[in-house]
Amino acid sequence: MRRFFKNVPDKDWLSYEWQIRNRIRTLDELKAFIKLTPEEEEGIRRTRGLYPMAITPYYLSLIDPDDPNDPVRLQAIPRVVEVDEKVQAKGEPDALREEGQIPGLTHRYPDRVLMVVTTFCAVYCRHCMRKRIFSQGERSLTKAEIDRIIDYIKQHEEVRDVLISGGDPLSMSLEKIEYILKRLREIKHVEIIRFGTRLPVLAPQRFFDNRLLDILERYSPIWINTHFNHPKEITDLSAEAVDRLLRIGIPVNNQAVLLKGVNDDPDTMLELSRKLLRIKVKPQYLFHCDPIKGAVHFRTTVDKGLEIINYMRGRISGMGIPTYAVDLPGGKGKVPLLPEYIVSRMGNTFLFRSFSGEIVEYTIDEVA
Numbered sequence: 001m002r003r004f005f006k007n008v009p010d011k012d013w014l015s016y017e018w019q020i021r022n023r024i025r026t027l028d029e030l031k032a033f034i035k036l037t038p039e040e041e042e043g044i045r046r047t048r049g050l051y052p053m054a055i056t057p058y059y060l061s062l063i064d065p066d067d068p069n070d071p072v073r074l075q076a077i078p079r080v081v082e083v084d085e086k087v088q089a090k091g092e093p094d095a096l097r098e099e100g101q102i103p104g105l106t107h108r109y110p111d112r113v114l115m116v117v118t119t120f121c122a123v124y125c126r127h128c129m130r131k132r133i134f135s136q137g138e139r140s141l142t143k144a145e146i147d148r149i150i151d152y153i154k155q156h157e158e159v160r161d162v163l164i165s166g167g168d169p170l171s172m173s174l175e176k177i178e179y180i181l182k183r184l185r186e187i188k189h190v191e192i193i194r195f196g197t198r199l200p201v202l203a204p205q206r207f208f209d210n211r212l213l214d215i216l217e218r219y220s221p222i223w224i225n226t227h228f229n230h231p232k233e234i235t236d237l238s239a240e241a242v243d244r245l246l247r248i249g250i251p252v253n254n255q256a257v258l259l260k261g262v263n264d265d266p267d268t269m270l271e272l273s274r275k276l277l278r279i280k281v282k283p284q285y286l287f288h289c290d291p292i293k294g295a296v297h298f299r300t301t302v303d304k305g306l307e308i309i310n311y312m313r314g315r316i317s318g319m320g321i322p323t324y325a326v327d328l329p330g331g332k333g334k335v336p337l338l339p340e341y342i343v344s345r346m347g348n349t350f351l352f353r354s355f356s357g358e359i360v361e362y363t364i365d366e367v368a
């Protein structure tokens with residue numbers, strides 16, 4: 001769908017560079033496409049410099065301009081609530097304590113590290129857990145900064161898995177992407193490399209560049225975590241981007257965030273999972289929204305998350321049910337949350353609640 005951009009030729013519309021060059025960054029540019037609400041107009045003015053706006057023409061074209069509560073609109077267009085002091089006092093810039101001694105590196109779990117390699121994103125999502133880096137301007141780590149992280153990983157043989165994130169790491173130059181992959185692959189104990197990228201959602205044209213695909217394939221095995229939050233975001237172009245990744249052997253998993261007004265509804269999440277499976281993306285996680293300064297207004301209750309997971313069970317195969325998880329404050333890690341399926345227990349005899357709500361007694365003994 002190409003709402004607002006019908007006259008743009010295919011060669012431009014399908015070009016990632018064109019999408020990035022033509023990002024909508026100012027109030028006046030946006031007003032040319034969408035009649036904004038007063039809350040949005042003031043939001044764009046007051047978040048400037050702190051939580052800037054950028055929207056690719058592709059992502060903008062997914063918005064229904066007549067719906068002020070459109071789920072893509074809520075994720076892309078700033079609103080004044082982001083800087084409302086009373087609301088935002090409930091959030092912290094770095095609630096997950098990612099910032100450490102070495103810029104761009106977080107080493108929380110023994111076997112894994114996180115590299116935050118750039119502050120650049122095609123779209124600045126209003127709910128982003130790393131909103132704190134938006135105001136730093138658009139920059140990527142230098143080679144010297146990357147080398148410092150690589151040296152750390154080299155010295156820590158327990159690190160088997162490296163998650164490269166940002167910002168959007170696949171927005172970096174091909175040269176820098178290849179540099180990081182090459183250096184990581186020189187380290188024998190690094191087995192898994194993952195990219196956290198939202199480009200399949202925000203600018204899927206990125207994956208129409210065979211030079212990028214060649215690089216990713218060369219340094220296999222590589223996994224991609226992406227971030228579809230709403231079924232509207234699954235389009236022919238995003239499906240094609242995923243397909244191109246799958247064809248070069250890169251699995252794509254989805255990590256959605258539970259966002260009030262966007263996807264905090266059982267039917268919406270069920271539809272999202274169905275559409276993800278149709279394009280062969282595994283719905284891996286549904287994260288409870290973290291208490292991030294500038295994004296706390298997207299938080300809903302844990303009961304809502306549990307209700308959604310409970311609703312999905314019995315309506316879609318287990319493959320389509322994400323793990324609902326909350327990140328503990330202070331960087332203490334993720335905890336999976338499940339609806340209560342064990343009602344009571346006496347020894348090995350359980351009362352289970354089935355997906356339809358039926359209570360079933362079942363004794364499970366070990367067979368010697």
Ligand code: SF4
Nearest residue numbers: 121124125128167198
């Ligand atoms: S693409 Fe990811 S890192 Fe960038 S703003 Fe959106 S959620 Fe945050």
